[in-house]
Amino acid sequence: MKAWVYNEERELDAARFADYLNPATTAVVSIDMHRGHLDDSPDCPCPAPRARDVVAPIDGFHDAVRALGVRIVHVRSVLRPGGVDDINGIPSAWRRTFPLHVGEIPNADAHAIEGSKWTEWVTRVEPGDMRVDGKRRLSAFYPTDLDFLLRNQRIETVVLDGGFTDCCVLNTAFDASNRNYRVIVLRDLVRGTDAHLEGAALAMVSLHLGLVMDSEELLRVWRG
Secondary structure, eight states, X not given: OEEEETTEEEEOOGGGGGGGOOGGGEEEEEEOOBHHHHOOSTTOSSOOGGGGGGHHHHHHHHHHHHHTTOEEEXXXXXXXXXXXTTTTSSOOTHHHHTHHHHOOOTTGGGTTBTTSGGGSBSSOOXXXXXXXXXXXXXXXXXXXXXXXXXXXXXXXXXXXXXXOIIIIIHHHHHHHHHTTOEEEEEEEEEEOSSHHHHHHHHHHIIIIIOEEEOHHHHHHHHHO
């Protein structure tokens, strides 16, 4: 079995990670693949342009996952109208820190507002998939019911795709590992702020939180 350890591809003994690799107890958790990050319009409230190129590959992977009977959970940020969850309460830290690097984001106050177009999915969500709304900070677990949903289905492994690798994916990986889930992050189906931070986040996952794999390799292991 091939996996990435500190950003180098390695051959690993699959038997050593058997508890990570059972599709019957696995859910794919796809994070924040919505218009608020992926829209190419100038008023996109929190643009993640590097993630646009994984939309079609994520859809393709999800089709293969569904064919194998593996469950999929789509998680998205949704904030109450009026900003009481964020800008008109205690604002999320990123709203002040992230612009120090990328510059001011003109429409940031519209990010993830409930009922707006910015919460619409960009990746395909099928009727049999599960959805979790109400992600209000950087982890798919907070303050959502994702943990309840996974435990109620006896899920033991979470496979993460989506964005940002160095932000919401990394936070979700930490929270999942701290809750004793086995964690797999799909190297080819996540995107970070830039290549440097993406690599750093994946290296941290591989050393401390779980496996970093390519999606085709994971499918090969599942099918094998």
